[in-house]
Amino acid sequence: MKQEKSAREGRNPVSRRAAIATIGTAAGVVAIAPSALAQVPPVSMPTANAVLSATPSVISNPRRDYNPGSPVSYPDPDIITIDPAFAALRVNNTAIQRLFTGGMWDEGPAWCAQGRYLVWSDIPNDRQLRYIEDDGRVTVFRQPSNNSNGNTFDHQGRQLSCEHRGRRLVRYEHDGSVSVVAEFFEGKHLNSPNDVACHRDGSYWFTDPPPGASLYEGMPDAPGGLRNPMGLLNGKVGQPVGSGVLKGELPSNIYRADPSGRVDMLISEEAFGGGGNGITFSPDYRKVYIVSRQQVWSFDISADGRKITNQKQFADFAVDGVRCNTDGIRCDIYGNLWCSSNAGAAGIGYSGVTIWNPEGKLLGRIRLPETCANVCFGGPKRNRLFMTAGQSLYAVYVNTQGAAPG
Numbered sequence: 001m002k003q004e005k006s007a008r009e010g011r012n013p014v015s016r017r018a019a020i021a022t023i024g025t026a027a028g029v030v031a032i033a034p035s036a037l038a039q040v041p042p043v044s045m046p047t048a049n050a051v052l053s054a055t056p057s058v059i060s061n062p063r064r065d066y067n068p069g070s071p072v073s074y075p076d077p078d079i080i081t082i083d084p085a086f087a088a089l090r091v092n093n094t095a096i097q098r099l100f101t102g103g104m105w106d107e108g109p110a111w112c113a114q115g116r117y118l119v120w121s122d123i124p125n126d127r128q129l130r131y132i133e134d135d136g137r138v139t140v141f142r143q144p145s146n147n148s149n150g151n152t153f154d155h156q157g158r159q160l161s162c163e164h165r166g167r168r169l170v171r172y173e174h175d176g177s178v179s180v181v182a183e184f185f186e187g188k189h190l191n192s193p194n195d196v197a198c199h200r201d202g203s204y205w206f207t208d209p210p211p212g213a214s215l216y217e218g219m220p221d222a223p224g225g226l227r228n229p230m231g232l233l234n235g236k237v238g239q240p241v242g243s244g245v246l247k248g249e250l251p252s253n254i255y256r257a258d259p260s261g262r263v264d265m266l267i268s269e270e271a272f273g274g275g276g277n278g279i280t281f282s283p284d285y286r287k288v289y290i291v292s293r294q295q296v297w298s299f300d301i302s303a304d305g306r307k308i309t310n311q312k313q314f315a316d317f318a319v320d321g322v323r324c325n326t327d328g329i330r331c332d333i334y335g336n337l338w339c340s341s342n343a344g345a346a347g348i349g350y351s352g353v354t355i356w357n358p359e360g361k362l363l364g365r366i367r368l369p370e371t372c373a374n375v376c377f378g379g380p381k382r383n384r385l386f387m388t389a390g391q392s393l394y395a396v397y398v399n400t401q402g403a404a405p406g
Contacts, residue, residue: 058367059349066098066369066394078352078367079396082319086355086364089336091397096366099131099393100138105217106388107328108195110151110159110406111378118378120388121148123164123217131386131393133379138393147218150195150206150278150328150374153406160204160406162193164212165219165239167246169193169204169257182206182257185265188249192218195328195374197279197288198406201305202259205266205288207276209252221248252276254290256306266308272297278328278374282358283335283403289314294325296339315360322347324354328374328388332400336363338385340372353387368394377402 056064057077064070064078075092103122106129111118118131119141128148130141142148147164154160159172160181167190168183181204183190192212197205212218213227219239223231225247235244252275254266269275277291281301288299288308295317299308314337317324324341331337335358343350352368353375370390378384382401387394 057349058352058369063369066096068097072096076396080365080367081363082365083357083361083363085357089332089334089355089363089398089400091399094397096368096394096396099136099395100129101392103129103391103393105373106391106393107373108149108151108162109328109374109376109378109386109388109393110153111376111382111386111402112153112157112159113378113380113382113405114157116380118376118386118393119151119159120374120386120393121145121151121161123147123149126165128161129393147212149212149217150193151406152196152198152376154198154204155200155202155405157405160196160198162196162206164192164217165243167192167212167218169196169206182255182263185250185253185255185263189246191248191250191252194276195278195291197281198404199281199305200285203305204257205255205279205281206257207252207254207279207290208250209275209277210248213248219243219246222246225249254279264306267299267311272311278326278340280329280331280337281404282331283333289329289331289337291326291329294327294342296326296329296337315356315362317341317354319350319354319362319365322350324350326354327372328376330375330377331403332377332398333403334358334400335403336400338375338377340374340387340389341365342371342373344371352389353385366396376406 072095076095104124106122108121116133119128126147127143128141128145130139146166148161150162152160161170169181171179171181191208191210194207194209210227213221220233220235221228222245227248251269253268254276256264256266274292279290281288289296296314298312298314300310322343324343326339328340337356339354341352341354351371353366355364368389372387372389374388376386378386385396385398
């Protein structure tokens with residue numbers, strides 16, 4: 001079931017504070033952290049002259065090499081300051097590195113603080129992968145994974161996973177057993193939980209759009225389901241015995257799973273204006289941010305933590321006239337929102353991560369050569385930003401910390 005994949009992590013020594021200050025003054029930008037690369041074939045290193053004559057970046061020609069040990073001028077040219085406030089969030093003497101490549105659609109990164117590893121989903125390959133921080137290895141963590149998508153760790157250190165094929169939210173207990181947190185709402189089966197956030201009151205908030213009812217990322221509806229009304233798709237093909245019998249019955253609502261086991265709808269797809277995707281809380285748990293239609297919307301949370309009101313669009317996600325659509329999101333301790341970015345084929349150089357302050361002002365960007373699906377904070381100090389992007393996992397150190405575990 002487990003199959004190891006090798007990866008070696010290189011750690012770059014941190015320069016003295018004076019050197020950092022010099023770099024920061026010269027560039028006014030912050031950079032990313034050292035990390036390790038797994039399963040990437042050897043590539044030729046650019047010569048020193050080539051590096052000096054052409055600053056490497058995601059839009060450079062030849063394209064930048066993200067392998068550890070490849071020269072990158074500090075500050076990293078693909079970490080871009082838009083607002084001066086971003087200078088306080090950057091690290092100038094570190095670089096973006098690719099830790100792994102070889103997935104098909106990498107999603108749902110989550111950091112286990114006790115185990116010091118990152119887990120994420122490779123949805124079409126029906127597996128969860130694990131990056132082990134102490135030696136940089138990448139291993140197959142769970143396979144099959146029921147085409148899991150979003151993952152996180154709750155305040156008790158237990159992993160939660162949103163299952164596409166299982167059409168449920170599950171929790172992996174400390175003793176190794178698996179608990180089903182949510183599978184039905186008012187007697188009807190969920191669609192395919194996408195992302196989950198853990199409230200400090202012990203509840204789990206999650207989104208439930210329909211992408212899991214597909215051949216590529218999960219299992220089609222049984223004939224007559226909402227996503228297979230003509231019954232032409234066969235959900236039993238290539239699946240375990242007993243598959244292909246679930247039907248989509250619900251719209252893409254947003255839910256709250258109470259510690260008691262009760263599942264309540266926070267907002268309907270109709271009232272929200274679309275199906276939900278990424279979800280995260282503000283550091284004080286007074287707001288929740290939810291992605292819909294590849295944009296972020298904010299809601300106020302009631303004092304009892306059971307209702308949401310005052311829906312507002314957080315930002316327009318247009319950067320230099322390019323639409324930087326988002327999917328997965330996380331808040332840092334200052335309330336800034338770190339958002340994955342998918343700018344499409346027309347937005348070369350705009351896919352990666354966008355960073356916004358609590359008022360919805362763009363602070364900075366991180367450019368990646370692939371569409372970024374999701375992000376999370378991790379590392380022993382929770383100051384390393386992990387980014388699942390297309391077929392790969394990237395990471396960079398930042399001068400802030402994630403606001404919540406996982």
